[in-house]
Amino acid sequence: MTEAAEVIRSGGVIAFPTDTLYGLGASIRHRDALERVYEIKGRDPGHPILLLAPDVDSLSPLVAGISEAARRLIDGFWPGPLTLVFEASKEIPEICLGGGSTIGIRVPDSPIAEALLQAVKVPVTATSANLSGGPQPTSAQIVAESIGDRIDLLVDGGPCQDPRPSTLVDVSGDRPRILREGRISYETLRPFLS
Numbered sequence: 001m002t003e004a005a006e007v008i009r010s011g012g013v014i015a016f017p018t019d020t021l022y023g024l025g026a027s028i029r030h031r032d033a034l035e036r037v038y039e040i041k042g043r044d045p046g047h048p049i050l051l052l053a054p055d056v057d058s059l060s061p062l063v064a065g066i067s068e069a070a071r072r073l074i075d076g077f078w079p080g081p082l083t084l085v086f087e088a089s090k091e092i093p094e095i096c097l098g099g100g101s102t103i104g105i106r107v108p109d110s111p112i113a114e115a116l117l118q119a120v121k122v123p124v125t126a127t128s129a130n131l132s133g134g135p136q137p138t139s140a141q142i143v144a145e146s147i148g149d150r151i152d153l154l155v156d157g158g159p160c161q162d163p164r165p166s167t168l169v170d171v172s173g174d175r176p177r178i179l180r181e182g183r184i185s186y187e188t189l190r191p192f193l194s
Helices: 002-009 031-041 068-077 111-120 140-147 186-193
Strands: 014-017 022-025 082-087 102-106 167-170 177-180
Touching: 002 014, 002 111, 014 111, 014 140, 022 031, 022 140, 068 082, 068 186, 167 186, 177 186
Parallel strands: 082 167
Antiparallel strands: 014 022, 082 102, 167 177
16 A cells, blocks of 8 residues: 555556445645646536545544534444535645535444544545446456556556445434435435434
């Protein structure tokens, strides 16, 4: 992970396997790299970018607050394929917010992603490593064929074991709302939502 971490720390963009799909990794400390993530994907700048955090302790500076419902979900499912949408703090660059005020964050359950995040020591983008609307990036080969010439490094972690994306839950309001059912089902989440 040393080379991948160095590319990110120096303002580059990599593709790497997460606990769901392959993601595009750039440091939130490098605006040029964040702009490149949008360019690489051909992504509408009105769409926010998901972030991966190294651990639960690194969450507080990134968000405006953590509700009791969010705490229950964190305790129940992190690390893992659950992305929580929080009201963003001022630490999050506006470009990541897509014109809004919220940010999706996940602590991944992946040895490769975890090692990378621990080495970089800052949150890293993890929007899917494909062209917007293109095939899901479930392997390094798919990433290489789709965007390989646009990134600085591709970390090959083998094929994804489960191609479903993370489940997305908005915890920025009074009550949590499921925005997308993914790897974690509604039935599994339901006891944690009340």
